[in-house]
Amino acid sequence: MTLNIGAATTRRRLLRLALGATVAGPLAASAGCSVLNGSSSPDGSGGSGGSAGLEKSxxxxxxxxxxxxxxxxxxxxxxxxxxxxxxxxxxxxxxxxxxxxxxxxxxxxxxxxxxxxxxxxxxxxxxxxxxxxxxxxANENSVVVVAKPDSGIADPKDLVGKKVGIQAAQSVAELLVRATLKDHDVDPNSVHYLPVTFPNIPAAIAKGELDAGVEVEPFLTTAEQKQGLQPVLKIVTGATANxxxxxxxxxxxxxxxxxxxxxxxxxxxxxxxxxxxxxxxxxxxxxxxxxxxxxxxxxxxxxxxxxxxxxxxxxxxxxxxxxxxxxxxxxxxxxxxxxxxxx
The missing domain is CATH 3.40.190.10 (Periplasmic binding protein-like II)
Incomplete structure (x- = not known):
C-alpha cells in the first residue's frame, strides 16, 4: 500500500512558505447506538435556553x-x-x-x-x-507513518525490522500499525515499536534513532516543514478507516x-x-x-x-x-x- 504523495506539490509549496512558523510549545494528545438527538436549533439554542432546571449550571x-x-x-x-x-x-x-x-x-x-x-x-x-x-x-491523512524521503518505506512490508515510534506502548498509534500490518499479511511482531512521544518523533527520525514513526497534527505538518519528513504509509484505512x-x-x-x-x-x-x-x-x-x-x-x-x-x-x-x-x-x-x- 504505497502512499501517493505526488499530488502534494501544492501543499509542499505552502509548507515552504510557512517554513518559518514555529511550534509554540504544543501539548501532545494523543483517542445501543446513542444519537445526540435532543431537539435543538442550528445555533444550539434548543431547550429552555437558560439555566432554570439545570442541576448544575x-x-x-x-x-x-x-x-x-x-x-x-x-x-x-x-x-x-x-x-x-x-x-x-x-x-x-x-x-x-x-x-x-x-x-x-x-x-x-x-x-x-x-x-x-x-x-x-x-x-x-x-x-x-x-x-x-x-x-x-482520525482519517487517512491526519494520522500517518512518516519517514525520510529516502527511507525506502512505501508499503507495510517495508516496516519489517524497522524501529517505529508509536507514542506509547499499547497506544492507538501502535494498534493502528499492528492492524495495518495484519491486514497486509505482515507479522505485526516483526516491527520494533519504540515509545517516543509525538513531539519527539521527527527529531528522532532525523537523527537516525527511528526509521519511521506514527505522527499526528500539528507534528505531522511541522515535521514536513522542519525535518523534511513525508507521509509514507496510511494506517487509518480499510478496517481502521475513520x-x-x-x-x-x-x-x-x-x-x-x-x-x-x-x-x-x-x-x-x-x-x-x-x-x-x-x-x-x-x-x-x-x-x-x-x-x-x-x-x-x-x-x-x-x-x-x-x-x-x-x-x-x-x-x-x-x-x-x-x-x-x-x-x-x-x-x-x-x-x-x-x-x-x-x-
Missing part, C-alpha cells in the same frame, strides 16, 4: 491541546454553552489520562480523553464513566445526578461539532489548540467531527484493543454511552 470541562477538543472551544467561542444556560470553565491537560483524577475528584465535570485509554481504564475498573459526546475521528479518537466523558455518578446538565452540554456541543467541520470556523481556535501560528494551522490535516455518538463505531476501538493486546475484557460499548433524551 457552572461546570468545568477538561480539554487537550489537540483537534479532539475543538468542539469545546467552539462552543465557548460562539456562545453555545451560554445558550444552554451553562457557565463553563475550560481547563487544559497534557494528556487525557492525566485529567482522570480531576474528574474522579470532582474538579472536572466533563473531560476529553482518547478512547483507547478510556476503554482500558473501564476494563481495569479504575474508571466508572460514560461517553457523553464524540470528539473526533477510527474514533477521542470523546467527552463524565463519571456515571455525575451523569445519574445531573441528567439535565448533561443534556444541556450535549445540545451545546452539536452545533460546535458541526462548526469544527467548517475550516473557516475551526481556524479560529486551531492555532490555540495546536500551538502553531495561523499560517501553519491553515496547513494542518483536519480530523472528522461526529455530531452523534455511534456505539457501533466505538465498538471498533474495543475490538482493536482485543485483537492486538490492549485488553482481554469483553465490553459492550452501549453500556458506556449516554443517550440524549428527546426534548
Amino acid at each position: 457552572k461546570i468545568t470541562v477538561g480539554i487537550l491541546s489537540s483537534q479532539g477538543s475543538a468542539g469545546a472551544k467552539l462552543a465557548e467561542k460562539f456562545g453555545y454553552f451560554a445558550k444552554q444556560g451553562l457557565e463553563v470553565t475550560i481547563k487544559p491537560f497534557t494528556a487525557g489520562p492525566q485529567a482522570v483524577p480531576a474528574l474522579l475528584g470532582g474538579e472536572l465535570d466533563f473531560t476529553v480523553i482518547n478512547y483507547v485509554s478510556f476503554f482500558q481504564a473501564v476494563a481495569a475498573k479504575t474508571l466508572d464513566a460514560k461517553v457523553v459526546v464524540d470528539g473526533n475521528a 477510527l474514533p479518537q477521542t470523546g467527552y466523558i463524565a463519571t456515571t455518578k455525575f451523569v445519574n445526578a445531573h441528567p439535565k446538565t448533561v443534556a444541556a452540554f450535549q445540545r451545546a456541543m452539536i452545533p460546535a461539532q458541526t462548526d469544527a467541520a467548517d475550516r473557516s470556523k475551526l481556524s479560529q481556535v486551531l492555532p490555540e489548540l495546536s500551538g502553531v501560528d495561523q499560517a501553519t494551522a491553515s496547513l494542518l490535516n483536519i480530523d472528522t467531527y461526529p455530531t452523534s455518538v455511534n456505539a457501533t463505531q466505538l465498538q471498533r476501538v474495543v475490538t482493536l484493543l482485543q485483537n492486538y493486546g490492549g485488553m482481554t475484557a469483553q465490553l459492550d460499548v452501549k453500556d458506556y454511552v449516554v443517550s440524549t433524551p428527546q426534548a
Whole structure:
C-alpha cells in the first residue's frame, strides 16, 4: 500500500512558505447506538435556553491541546454553552489520562480523553464513566507513518525490522500499525515499536534513532516543514478507516445526578461539532489548540467531527484493543454511552 504523495506539490509549496512558523510549545494528545438527538436549533439554542432546571449550571470541562477538543472551544467561542444556560470553565491537560483524577475528584465535570485509554481504564475498573459526546475521528491523512524521503518505506512490508515510534506502548498509534500490518499479511511482531512521544518523533527520525514513526497534527505538518519528513504509509484505512479518537466523558455518578446538565452540554456541543467541520470556523481556535501560528494551522490535516455518538463505531476501538493486546475484557460499548433524551 504505497502512499501517493505526488499530488502534494501544492501543499509542499505552502509548507515552504510557512517554513518559518514555529511550534509554540504544543501539548501532545494523543483517542445501543446513542444519537445526540435532543431537539435543538442550528445555533444550539434548543431547550429552555437558560439555566432554570439545570442541576448544575457552572461546570468545568477538561480539554487537550489537540483537534479532539475543538468542539469545546467552539462552543465557548460562539456562545453555545451560554445558550444552554451553562457557565463553563475550560481547563487544559497534557494528556487525557492525566485529567482522570480531576474528574474522579470532582474538579472536572466533563473531560476529553482518547478512547483507547478510556476503554482500558473501564476494563481495569479504575474508571466508572460514560461517553457523553464524540470528539473526533482520525482519517487517512491526519494520522500517518512518516519517514525520510529516502527511507525506502512505501508499503507495510517495508516496516519489517524497522524501529517505529508509536507514542506509547499499547497506544492507538501502535494498534493502528499492528492492524495495518495484519491486514497486509505482515507479522505485526516483526516491527520494533519504540515509545517516543509525538513531539519527539521527527527529531528522532532525523537523527537516525527511528526509521519511521506514527505522527499526528500539528507534528505531522511541522515535521514536513522542519525535518523534511513525508507521509509514507496510511494506517487509518480499510478496517481502521475513520477510527474514533477521542470523546467527552463524565463519571456515571455525575451523569445519574445531573441528567439535565448533561443534556444541556450535549445540545451545546452539536452545533460546535458541526462548526469544527467548517475550516473557516475551526481556524479560529486551531492555532490555540495546536500551538502553531495561523499560517501553519491553515496547513494542518483536519480530523472528522461526529455530531452523534455511534456505539457501533466505538465498538471498533474495543475490538482493536482485543485483537492486538490492549485488553482481554469483553465490553459492550452501549453500556458506556449516554443517550440524549428527546426534548
